[in-house]
Structures are given as structure tokens and as C-alpha cells.
Amino acid sequence: xxxxxxxxxxxxxxxxxxxxxxxxxxxxxxxSPDTPLDGITIGLDIGGTKTHGVRFxxxxxxxxxxxxxxxxxxxxxxxxxxxxxELFGRIGGGRVDRVYAGSGxxxxxxxxxxxxxxxxxxAPEASITVVHDSRLLLAAGRANTGVAxxxxxxxxxxxxxxxGGEARAGGWGYLLGDEGSGYWLGREAVRxxxxxxxxGLPIDQLTAALLASCGLDHPNKLIALFHSPDTGRRFxxxxxxxxxxxxxxxxxxxxxxxxxxxxxxxxLAGQVLGQLKIQGPVILGGGLGMNVAPLQESFRRYLEADGxxxxxVLDQEPVFGVLxxxxxxx
Numbered sequence: 001x002x003x004x005x006x007x008x009x010x011x012x013x014x015x016x017x018x019x020x021x022x023x024x025x026x027x028x029x030x031x032s033p034d035t036p037l038d039g040i041t042i043g044l045d046i047g048g049t050k051t052h053g054v055r056f057x058x059x060x061x062x063x064x065x066x067x068x069x070x071x072x073x074x075x076x077x078x079x080x081x082x083x084x085x086e087l088f089g090r091i092g093g094g095r096v097d098r099v100y101a102g103s104g105x106x107x108x109x110x111x112x113x114x115x116x117x118x119x120x121x122x123a124p125e126a127s128i129t130v131v132h133d134s135r136l137l138l139a140a141g142r143a144n145t146g147v148a149x150x151x152x153x154x155x156x157x158x159x160x161x162x163x164g165g166e167a168r169a170g171g172w173g174y175l176l177g178d179e180g181s182g183y184w185l186g187r188e189a190v191r192x193x194x195x196x197x198x199x200g201l202p203i204d205q206l207t208a209a210l211l212a213s214c215g216l217d218h219p220n221k222l223i224a225l226f227h228s229p230d231t232g233r234r235f236x237x238x239x240x241x242x243x244x245x246x247x248x249x250x251x252x253x254x255x256x257x258x259x260x261x262x263x264x265x266x267x268l269a270g271q272v273l274g275q276l277k278i279q280g281p282v283i284l285g286g287g288l289g290m291n292v293a294p295l296q297e298s299f300r301r302y303l304e305a306d307g308x309x310x311x312x313v314l315d316q317e318p319v320f321g322v323l324x325x326x327x328x329x330x
Contacts, residue, residue, distance in 0.1 A: 037058060037059035040095055040098075041059075041096075041326065042091065042098075043099075044070075044119075045318045046069065047104060049068075049152070049234055050068060051066060051067050051068065051083055051084065053066070056322070066087070067086045072105070073104065074234055077118070098126050098128070099126050100322045102318065102321070103115055105171075107132075113130075116128045134156050134157065134158035134171070137158075137286075140316055140319070141321075144328075145159075147280070147282045149299075150285055151182075152181065152285075155265060155268065156168065157169045157265075158171075159273065159278070168272065180261035180268070182287065184261065185257060187236055189206055190236070190239075197219040203219065205246050261298070262298020269282045273308065279308060280308055281312055290314055
């Protein structure tokens, strides 16, 4: 038996965009309950590297696929539209009743409305809801209250308390923040390599791996490549793997970078916890957060030092948080 939906305070950047108000409500099979999970729902988790989509039919996932990023902070609007069209071509066929999308970079109502406008032509009869992707993460962590921390291409923290209060930290984008993210690690690997070059030190394990990954033969060439229009946030975020692999092989400077990433992410969580006056849970997600054990260990350690012990690593993809959010309609 489903629980009665709980009222949910609307976050300032949540936008529900129904383009066809004159369209009659979706009709369900005779005798079936008219609940928020009935019908066809497309859930989207839009990150800096990919767009993950799941098609739910009456709350059951029946199709799961991915395409390139449709976050316009990372790709052009035209590319975002093409990636969304590619994904909907695989999972969005036929009638769609609603689309629920979580994306990074949703900082204003205008941001949310702009993304909804890209989605609408692909599901013209659907209601469309757009939220910040950290909201998906908390719900996917099976929590109604607490703090979600994203450590992926970028980083951000968002939380909610039992009184409906909400707070965020970070999520300002790579030029202003993204501490502890994949981009941050990739950039720090470049800085590490250039610093050693300036100091006249030999190429070490991390620099060698970075040069090989970038197809370069000297650290000095990293400067031009870093500023080249041919590389960008996603490219440098992908270089984080060199830090992770070097740390695993015993490279001390790389291990220290992962430790600093965990500390910075813990600081984001701590800021939100303090604003909301709660003790957790804290749920860590994102590609780095879910897959890099040393970063997880650092994150836990710094939070535990501040008395925060309910720290979890997300165990399912954030897009599955759509089901919980739908059960808590505004």
C-alpha cells in the first residue's frame, strides 16, 4: 500500500512547465488508482558528462539509457538539444505523461525554464519538472531530509530539514568553485605538473600519466592545451582518473589531492548541515563520490571529526530518486 503523499515545499528553482493546460488529464485503466506514479514518466539525470534517462511505466523502470550531456553549462544549446533528442529516441517513444529532470546549473527559475523548453518538443503532451540534480541524489538515497553532496564533473551540496528549510553550498561552476570535483582534480594535476617543471624537478608518475593521456611530450605544452578551445571542463574532469590511478599506485601527491577533495566536499556538507541545524544523513554521490574509495574515506573522516557519523555513499543512480520525488508532489 502506498503512503499518502507528503506536502513538499517548493524550491525556488523548481519549475513545472505544463504547455497544454487545455489537455484533459491522462486516463488510466478502469479501476486503477490515479497516483503520481501512474502512467509514463521519463526521469532524467543531467550531469556534466552524460544525460542518464529512465522510462518508468506505472513506477516500474522499463528502459534505461544514456546520451551526451545536455547541460548547457557544458555543451552548446544545440548540442544539448541533439543529445536529448537522441536519448528520447531510445526511451521516450509513444505517450509520455511527465518528465522529471534533475540537472546541474539549475540556479534560477530561468535556468529551469530554459531546460524545460529544450525538453518540451520531445514530449509535447507531458508536464515537465526541472530541479537541481542534488535533489535527485537525496531522494535516491532514500532520505526525505539530510544533505546530498555531488562529486562528479562538478560539485555541490543541497539539503533539507524536517521543517522544510533548504540550503545549498557550492555548485557555482568550475570558474568559481567545484572544489573536490573531477574538474578540480584534473586541473590540480596540471598545476602539480607545471609546478614541478618550474622547480626543475623530474617528471613524476602523475605527470607522466597526464602527458600520456593528453598526447603530449612535455609539461610546458599543458599550458596551451589547458587554455585551448578544443578542451574544456569535461576533458579536464576526465583527467581525474590519472590522479586516482597514481594514488592507488602509491604516488603521495596524488593521495594528498584525493584527501583534499574529500576535505573540501565535507566542508560543503558541513556548511549545509550547519545552516539547517541537522546532523545528517549525508549522502555522497556523483561519479567520483560513488566510485573512488580514498575520497569516500577522506570525506567520512573529516565529517566524523566534526561529529557527523551518519554518512552514506549512494548505492543507486540518482535518476531513480524521481520515484520518491513524484510521491511527494508540491
